[in-house]
Amino acid sequence: MRLLGLIARRLIWVPLTLLGLVVLVFMVSHVVPSDPARILAGENATTAQLVALRHEYGFDRPLPVQLLRYIVAVIHGNMGISLYTETPVAGEIWRRLPATMELAFYSMLVAVGLGVPLGVAAALNRNSWFDHVLRVVTVSGLAIAAFWLAILLQLLFSMWLGVTPVQGRISDFGPSGVTGFYTIDAALSGDWSMEIDVLRHLALPVATLSFPAMATIVRFTRAGVIGTLGSFFVDYQRAMGIPRRVTVWRYVLRSALTGTLTQIGLVFGNLLAGAVVVEAVFDWPGLGQFAVNSILQSDYNAILGFTIYVGVMFVAVNLLIDIGQVVLDPRGR
Amino acid sequence: MSLLGRIARDRVALAGLIVIAAIALAAIFAGQLATFPQDVDTYHTAQRLLPPSAVHWFGTNQMGGDIYSRLLFGARITLVTAVIAVAVSVLIGVPMGLVAGYWSGFLGDLLMRISDIFLAVPQIVLAIAIAATLGPQIQNVILALSLTYWPFWARLVYAETRNAKSEIYIEAAIALGASPWRVMVLHILPAIAPSIIIRTSIGLGGTILTASALGFLGLGPPPPSPEWGRMIADARAFLPGAWWYAAAPGIAILILVMAFNLLGDGLRDVLDPRLRRHGSPKGASFD
Amino acid sequence: MSSIRASGGMARQRAHPLTDLVRVADVSVDFPAPGGTAKVLDRVNLAVGTGEIVGLVGESGCGKTTLARLILGVLPAGATVRGGALCFEERDVLASPREEALVRRAFPIGFVPQEPRAALSPLFPIGAQAGEVLRWSRRRARSGRADARRRIAEMFARVQLPDPLAIMRRYPHELSGGQLQRVLIAMALLREPRLVVADEPTTALDVTIQAQILTLLRGLALEQRVAVLFATHDLGAAWEICDRITVMYAGQEAETAPSAVFFAGPRHPYAALLLESMPRPGAGLPESITGAVPNLIDPPPGCRFHPRCPRALPVCRSERPPARGSAVESVRCHSPIPARDAA
Numbered sequence: 001m002r003l004l005g006l007i008a009r010r011l012i013w014v015p016l017t018l019l020g021l022v023v024l025v026f027m028v029s030h031v032v033p034s035d036p037a038r039i040l041a042g043e044n045a046t047t048a049q050l051v052a053l054r055h056e057y058g059f060d061r062p063l064p065v066q067l068l069r070y071i072v073a074v075i076h077g078n079m080g081i082s083l084y085t086e087t088p089v090a091g092e093i094w095r096r097l098p099a100t101m102e103l104a105f106y107s108m109l110v111a112v113g114l115g116v117p118l119g120v121a122a123a124l125n126r127n128s129w130f131d132h133v134l135r136v137v138t139v140s141g142l143a144i145a146a147f148w149l150a151i152l153l154q155l156l157f158s159m160w161l162g163v164t165p166v167q168g169r170i171s172d173f174g175p176s177g178v179t180g181f182y183t184i185d186a187a188l189s190g191d192w193s194m195e196i197d198v199l200r201h202l203a204l205p206v207a208t209l210s211f212p213a214m215a216t217i218v219r220f221t222r223a224g225v226i227g228t229l230g231s232f233f234v235d236y237q238r239a240m241g242i243p244r245r246v247t248v249w250r251y252v253l254r255s256a257l258t259g260t261l262t263q264i265g266l267v268f269g270n271l272l273a274g275a276v277v278v279e280a281v282f283d284w285p286g287l288g289q290f291a292v293n294s295i296l297q298s299d300y301n302a303i304l305g306f307t308i309y310v311g312v313m314f315v316a317v318n319l320l321i322d323i324g325q326v327v328l329d330p331r332g333r
Numbered sequence: 334m335s336l337l338g339r340i341a342r343d344r345v346a347l348a349g350l351i352v353i354a355a356i357a358l359a360a361i362f363a364g365q366l367a368t369f370p371q372d373v374d375t376y377h378t379a380q381r382l383l384p385p386s387a388v389h390w391f392g393t394n395q396m397g398g399d400i401y402s403r404l405l406f407g408a409r410i411t412l413v414t415a416v417i418a419v420a421v422s423v424l425i426g427v428p429m430g431l432v433a434g435y436w437s438g439f440l441g442d443l444l445m446r447i448s449d450i451f452l453a454v455p456q457i458v459l460a461i462a463i464a465a466t467l468g469p470q471i472q473n474v475i476l477a478l479s480l481t482y483w484p485f486w487a488r489l490v491y492a493e494t495r496n497a498k499s500e501i502y503i504e505a506a507i508a509l510g511a512s513p514w515r516v517m518v519l520h521i522l523p524a525i526a527p528s529i530i531i532r533t534s535i536g537l538g539g540t541i542l543t544a545s546a547l548g549f550l551g552l553g554p555p556p557p558s559p560e561w562g563r564m565i566a567d568a569r570a571f572l573p574g575a576w577w578y579a580a581a582p583g584i585a586i587l588i589l590v591m592a593f594n595l596l597g598d599g600l601r602d603v604l605d606p607r608l609r610r611h612g613s614p615k616g617a618s619f620d
Numbered sequence: 621m622s623s624i625r626a627s628g629g630m631a632r633q634r635a636h637p638l639t640d641l642v643r644v645a646d647v648s649v650d651f652p653a654p655g656g657t658a659k660v661l662d663r664v665n666l667a668v669g670t671g672e673i674v675g676l677v678g679e680s681g682c683g684k685t686t687l688a689r690l691i692l693g694v695l696p697a698g699a700t701v702r703g704g705a706l707c708f709e710e711r712d713v714l715a716s717p718r719e720e721a722l723v724r725r726a727f728p729i730g731f732v733p734q735e736p737r738a739a740l741s742p743l744f745p746i747g748a749q750a751g752e753v754l755r756w757s758r759r760r761a762r763s764g765r766a767d768a769r770r771r772i773a774e775m776f777a778r779v780q781l782p783d784p785l786a787i788m789r790r791y792p793h794e795l796s797g798g799q800l801q802r803v804l805i806a807m808a809l810l811r812e813p814r815l816v817v818a819d820e821p822t823t824a825l826d827v828t829i830q831a832q833i834l835t836l837l838r839g840l841a842l843e844q845r846v847a848v849l850f851a852t853h854d855l856g857a858a859w860e861i862c863d864r865i866t867v868m869y870a871g872q873e874a875e876t877a878p879s880a881v882f883f884a885g886p887r888h889p890y891a892a893l894l895l896e897s898m899p900r901p902g903a904g905l906p907e908s909i910t911g912a913v914p915n916l917i918d919p920p921p922g923c924r925f926h927p928r929c930p931r932a933l934p935v936c937r938s939e940r941p942p943a944r945g946s947a948v949e950s951v952r953c954h955s956p957i958p959a960r961d962a963a
Contacts, residue, residue: 013446013449016446017446017449017450017453018453020446020447020449020450020453021450021453021454024450024451025462028459028462028463028466029462029466031466031467139591139594139595139598140587140591142538142590142594143538143542143586143587143590143591143594144583144586144587144590145542145545145546145549145562145565145583145586145587145590146542146546147546147549147562147565148565148579148582148583148586148587151565151568151569151572151579151583152579152580152583154572155572155573155576155579159572159573160573231738232733232735232738232739233738233739233740233741235689235694235696236731236733236738236739236740237752238693238694239689239692239693239694239729239731240730240731240753240756240807240808240811241724241728241753241756241757241811242752242753242756243756246752246756250752251741251743251744254741254743254744255741255743258743269455270455272455272458273455273456273457273458273543276457276458276461276546276550277546277549277550280549280550281569291458291461292550294465295461295465295550295551295552296551298465300465300466303461303462303465303466304462306458307454307458307459307462310454310455310458311453311454314453314454314455315453
């Protein structure tokens with residue numbers, strides 16, 4: 001019951017927050033006077049053409065009106081026309097979404113799947129050589145620039161060792177598929193050589209993105225487990241004859257992991273941020289690359305559309321995490 | 334024991350502090366320490382892309398500029414950008430959070446909703462949007478970073494102020510008739526100061542990463558400025574041959590950010606009395 | 621000194637117990653502490669006989685929790701045990717780690733701690749946690765899941781919990797402190813122990829509930845023929861249910877005596893002052909003991925009570941007093957209060 005209440009309360013705030021985001025982004029884009037009509041029409045447009053264009057797109061209306069029209073349009077999923085490609089921004093984003101999602105998904109999988117066990121192992125073997133080595137690795141992981149790590153890995157594995165492709169998502173044409181996840185679609189179509197190709201292309205980008213995420217997860221899991229190990233119930237269970245391994249793996253882990261869930265939300269945010277630059281380095285045809293290209297071409301509509309879209313995704317993920325926390329901790333029910 | 338004294342006892346914090354001081358000094362005295370100070374904006378293509386040698390410690394870039402010297406001047410850009418951006422964010426966000434947390438109610442709620450809007454997207458995404466529309470200049474980078482960072486501080490201080498307010502000694506101060514300003518500045522602020530200091534150090538590291546990412550994307554100060562992120566972007570075209578060109582600025586970033594992180598970690602051990610890291614004996618009752 | 625009116629009390633005199641279930645002999649425990657090493661226990665002696673309810677009485681910081689944890693085998697990390705022996709049915713667990721493992725397997729001890737909420741994980745239902753204790757107790761091989769559930773429900777009923785099956789499905793935060801403490805008593809007994817160590821089990825509870833829990837504890841101990849080591853700072857509670865009292869001060873044991881004998885006339889000066897400091901209706905304000913408990917890092921030599929003792933002799937300052945008396949009734953003092961014939 002409380003769960004429903006929580007969801008309801010959050011769902012009320014979500015549209016308002018997103019609305020605020022739209023307004024903010026709109027204001028940002030109109031801070032600098034620019035003439036989108038001129039960009040659309042090109043260098044050699046006549047004044048008449050420019051006037052007509054402005055009228056057609058509503059650039060000649062007062063700003064509040066433009067803002068309102070923009071908001072209405074966004075609600076309908078229309079984020080305007082990309083000033084560069086002259087196709088709808090929303091459509092472009094939608095096309096590129098699976099690539100980024102696949103990248104983000106596998107990166108999270110690796111970060112959590114490796115990070116949690118490593119963190120637990122470090123906590124249980126505090127101050128061992130393993131713990132110290134892991135400490136050094138995680139501290140560097142949090143200090144390394146994602147784009148630089150990408151370049152380094154590219155240099156090492158693609159250029160010098162030649163084991164992974166330099167760029168891109170796939171060597172040839174992608175699988176025709178339902179999900180948009182090449183790993184799934186290729187497997188579904190039974191084309192195993194394509195599957196391997198896809199995985200080889202995924203390797204470096206996932207390694208780059210997951211490294212800082214894994215560092216964060218390792219640190220928080222380790223701290224969480226160490227903290228929980230100091231709880232009284234650990235002593236109580238030992239006094240009552242319960243073996244330590246049972247206490248650790250069944251009870252301590254559960255307690256420590258409840259806190260890790262919040263961290264995963266943070267991690268996901270950083271993941272999206274990292275995706276922007278990582279996609280640029282690996283020429284990954286996702287949202288991040290879209291953002292970067294839009295920047296280079298001063299395609300404001302595209303930049304704004306991208307920002308709003310990321311906002312929506314981020315808010316959705318945080319909501320899911322909050323729900324997950326309530327489900328996991330019976331005290332919240 | 335003074336703060337500096339306690340930091341000196343913690344080896345991790347001390348290491349971070351020393352590295353930061355070293356790089357800061359190197360940045361300040363870049364003019365004296367650089368072997369080719371003029372290479373910041375002059376070029377001699379005859380020496381382009383030379384590998385590291387006794388003359389050019391980190392090699393040269395595609396314009397023949399000495400990478401080591403450019404790195405030193407780039408340190409100035411990095412440090413100035415990060416320090417100003419973080420300082421502005423803290424100076425805006427902390428008072429806002431303090432006020433909103435103390436007088437929680439409509440004002441506090443409104444402020445937090447506004448912060449939520451800014452925090453709805455990862456910082457770099459919004460910073461990219463702002464910096465892109467404003468144009469590639471160092472001031473715009475600083476502005477973009479500040480605008481996207483202050484909400485984090487507002488939110489943090491808001492939460493901590495509200496927690497502090499429920500502490501008994503604060504209630505006592507209020508009951509004794511202390512004015513709100515007095516309570517906020519003389520009581521709550523010192524209580525939350527350790528948290529702020531720790532996160533400032535770590536935040537400086539994170540800001541450096543974001544700033545260099547913006548530079549990498551072309552949104553930072555334009556060439557021939559020796560901004561570290563941009564140097565890496567420029568170096569990409571010359572891989573795998575001139576690998577030193579891409580390696581050097583990246584290592585510089587790594588070292589500097591790691592130093593800030595270590596300092597923050599060490600400060601956490603020194604400043605936060607609630608964190609007991611050494612097991613129960615110190616806190617155990619001897620009953 | 622005046623004696624406590626024994627009317628209404630449940631203490632009774634036990635015959636001298638035939639075997640010692642637990643014997644602590646001259647054991648010392650040190651802790652590292654900021655500023656040095658705290659000598660928390662100094663050559664302490666304690667014995668609990670079969671089916672006896674022994675009260676371990678003393679102020680905060682006297683070492684009774686440390687002693688309890690020593691017996692349970694859960695001293696905090698960093699604690700050092702020096703010298704002496706800790707015997708369960710004549711087998712010394714301090715002899716070697718292997719010996720300790722073997723002995724503890726054969727001699728389960730129930731633990732009823734001070735804070736029931738801290739002892740349970742908030743993320744698991746009560747029944748699951750009780751089942752966990754059962755699973756690792758001696759008779760685990762024989763019970764299936766349904767059988768375990770039945771036994772847990774039976775035990776919950778025996779500690780007078782209403783609707784045991786419903787309680788088993790609940791989470792710790794849904795129960796009151798008194799209910800949780802009953803659960804913990806039940807869980808302790810599920811181990812089928814010969815000894816239950818209760819560390820201030822009623823301190824965290826409301827006064828009205830305290831009496832109920834004490835009665836329950838004593839009743840069950842007698843019924844199941846389980847010995848109880850009952851650590852408390854509350855002399856009244858000790859008087860209610862203990863057969864024998866051991867008083868501790870600053871890591872040293874001071875006096876041991878059967879309950880009735882003790883409350884009729886304690887012989888150790890500290891114990892006497894402790895009794896006098898208890899408030900009694902109609903007797904005016906009690907007198908407190910002058911001075912303060914010593915620093916355990918640098919404790920007074922000899923008898924640690926000597927700086928505050930009205931009967932201190934010069935020898936008290938230098939030599940640790942020997943224990944005078946028998947195993948059942950003894951006082952460790954150079955100048956004990958003369959014995960009187962107790963009713």
